[in-house]
Amino acid sequence: MAWSASRTPREHSDQPLPGFKLAYPMLSADGTSTGFSGVTLGRAHVYRAIDDALCVHGSRHACPSRWCDCGFYCFHDITAARDLACEPEYRGAVLLEVAVSGRYRRYERGLRYARQRVRAVRIGRCECGRRGEVLADSGTGSIGWRRLVPVCGSCAGVRPVLDPDTFGRLAGGDVTVTTDGPPTGPVAPLSATPDPSAAGAVAVLSAEVALLQARLDDVQARLDELTRRKD
Ligand SMILES: [Zn+2]
Ligand SMILES: [Zn+2]
Structure with missing residues (x-):
């Protein structure tokens, strides 16, 4: 200055x-x-x-x-x-x-x-x-x-x-x-934008649940088969 x-x-x-x-x-x-x-x-x-x-x-x-x-x-x-x-x-x-x-x-x-x-x-x-x-x-x-x-x-x-x-x-x-801060004018946060990291976490959890369900089905099928053989 x-x-x-x-x-x-x-x-x-x-x-x-x-x-x-x-x-x-x-x-x-x-x-x-x-x-x-x-x-x-x-x-x-x-x-x-x-x-x-x-x-x-x-x-x-x-x-x-x-x-x-x-x-x-x-x-x-x-x-x-x-x-x-x-x-x-x-x-x-x-x-x-x-x-x-x-x-x-x-x-x-x-x-x-x-x-x-x-x-x-x-x-x-x-x-x-x-x-x-x-x-x-x-x-x-x-x-x-x-x-x-x-x-x-x-x-x-x-x-x-x-x-x-x-x-x-x-x-x-x-x-x-x-803490009022200076005027921001048209600069504003994006509204209602989904958090990409949260969306990613939900997708991973859904996939894991689906995998667990498939394994449970598999175990159930084997149990059924063993039970039938015993009979
Ligand atoms: Zn001086
Ligand atoms: Zn900050």
Whole structure:
């Protein structure tokens, strides 16, 4: 993404400003708290529901600086965040609704700023395309934090999962977590399609029953024959 914030004047807001962004949901190594990691800049850094931006390049200046690209970022428009979520590398991200405060700078599609409160988390789709219902370990992470990923009930299987309410509670602050997901449009599951594996199993069982019946008939015929000979 190209950010062009350097020519704009520095601004400050005492009133929270709304914004939307993507983030990866994270669970601490000891399982006692949840947080978020950035999807572009600052991937290695995990922030909490209410947090202040740090310079991702290790400088000690206040964020956002005119001379640096660090700070929190958000879009003005929820559609911009949803558009970004279509990129393959962001498929496992969740959509955050944030309240921006403190120093900020504008860029063409949103804000770059110092202080953020996560108000709501929207869990998107499972990798299989169904609605994500819970969060499971993605198998990746950073030091001290496991990255979680939205999964549906079917794909979760017997894996340990974190339900949305618990994720929100462990985030600290007042975070609402929903699983409504983005609009799917005309993409819908096929209706009433018989499960081919179930149909196959029924056919195999029917064949086995027929074979058993034939053997029983054979045994019965031999018994009859033996009984007749005795007479
Ligand atoms: Zn910086
Ligand atoms: Zn799934």
